[in-house]
Amino acid sequence: MEIEIYLDPVNIDFDSNPDKNAPQCFGDKIVVYREKNKFPDLSExxxxxxxxxxxxxxxxxxxCAEGPDHIRKYFYELYPGNYNNKIADIGNIIPGNTVDDTYFAVSTVIAKLIKYKITPIILGGSQDISYANYLAYEQLGQIINIAAVDAAFDVGYQSTDITAKSYLSKIIMHQPSCLFNFTNIGFQTYLVDQKAINLMSNLLFDTYRLGSIRENIEEAEPYIRNVDMVSFDVGAIRMSDAPGNAYALPNGFYGEEACQIARYAGISDKLTSIGFYDYNPLFDNRFQTAALIAQIIWYFIDGYYNRKNDFPHIQKDDYLKYRVSVNDNTREIVFYKSKKSDRWWMEVPCPTDISKNYLRHYLVPCSYKDYLSALKEEMPDRWWQIFQKLM
Incomplete structure (x- = not known):
């Protein structure tokens, strides 16, 4: 695959704690790149x-650059679920002379992995690495949706330079653009200025407050099911559960809610990369945050190995189809319900000249709640937002 030139082997003392590399634990069950010039075969x-x-x-x-190996130590001691895992730890990106060099290496490696149907689980490092993750899809020529689990929008107005707090602006402004939609999950209103909120609205991006998601965590599933890439800021988890971050906040998701969100990402047939960022062991009391991130990754993997492969364009015979008239019968919304998973999608009209390019975007994940709204002749917000983008 020719990516090993960008990678250093995992440099962890595997023998320092035998319990962490016990038989049947991930540390024993996955392929690990441990020695230079002995890069593992990734074909399976x-x-x-x-x-x-x-x-x-x-x-x-x-x-936070020291975060990946601390997370690994706790991940390796976890036991996998009841599935035949085919997981490799391919080591760490060799830092470049400049940050741009690192971005190039990251985007190249991720693009290669995705091309060969391998989903990368990225351990940061700072969240600006999300920009490099995005550039991988540009290399692949793929129009994508991104979700960020984050307490703020990270658009940054003070500088044109990219940072962990302004990477999203870099993605939005990048040309040629391969971004179709952006979704923020868990923003805290008092941390976001009105200018940023207006920007998200004007760009027809999806933003969901922490309170609204926590009130009904299941509603996060369709939002995540619609994305190709997830950027998870550890600072979105409350300080009591994840103190290992310089920006740790008193409010945020609980650890178990973060695990649930990660599992939703895992079961999404569409998602092809996920990254966990801004974990800083310098602030981590008894490495509580490292242990939590390891468990969050466990839930992502568990979701991945329970994918249903039921995106509607595969085989529509596997779905129940519902037609609902709204706006006094002037418009019809077509819903699909999977017989495999009971998950819902709705079809958004798309101009025929672009329908092929946007097939993955005009079949929009939704919930039973959206179907009920349509029955009341209320246009679902998700439908309307995508409709405006496609028109």
Whole structure:
């Protein structure tokens, strides 16, 4: 695959704690790149752990470059679920002379992995690595949706330089653009200025407050099911559960809610990369956050190995089809319900000249709640937002 030139082997003392590498634990069951010039064969692999020890653009969170190996130590001691895992830990990106060099290496490695149907699990490092993740899809020529689990929008107005707090602006402004939609999950209103909220609205991006998601965590599933890439800021988890971050906050998701969100990401047939960022061991009391992130990754993997492969364009005979008239019968919404998973999608009209390019976007994940809204002749917000984008 020719990616090993960008990678250093995992440098962890595997013998320092025998319990962490016990038989049947992940540390014993996955393929690990441990020695230079002995890069593992990835031909049978479908998930790859990739560390990125980069924090030069981390602003006040310097030290997060040391996060990947701490997370690994706790991940390796976990037991896999009841599935035949084909996971490799391919080591850490070799830091470049400049941050841009690191971005190039990250995007190249991720693009190669995705091309060969391997989903990378990225361990940061600072969250600006999300920009490099995005560039991988540009290399692949793929129009994508991104979700960020984050307490803020990270658009940044003070500088044109990319940082962990402004990477999203870099993605939005990048040309040629391969971004179709962006979704923020869990923002806290008092941390976001009105200018940023207006920007998200004007761009027809989806933003969901922490309170609304926590009130009904199941509603996060359709939002995540619609994305190709997830950027998970550890700072979105409350300080009591995840103190290992310079920006840790008193409010945020509980650890078990973060695990649930990660599992939703895992079961999404569409998602092809996920990254966990801004974990800083310098602030981590008894490495509680490292242990939590390891468990969050466990839930992502568990979701991945329970995918249903039921995206509607595959075989529509496997779905129940519902037609609902709204707006006094002037418009019809077509819903699909999977017989495999009971998950819902709705079809958004798309101009025929672009329908082929946007097939993955005009079949929109939704919930039973959206179907009930349509029955009341209420146009679902998700439907309307995508309709405006496609028109």
């Amino acid at each position: 692999i479908n998930l790859a752990i990739l560390g990125v020890k980069e924090d030069r653009n981390a602003l006040l969170n310097k030290g």
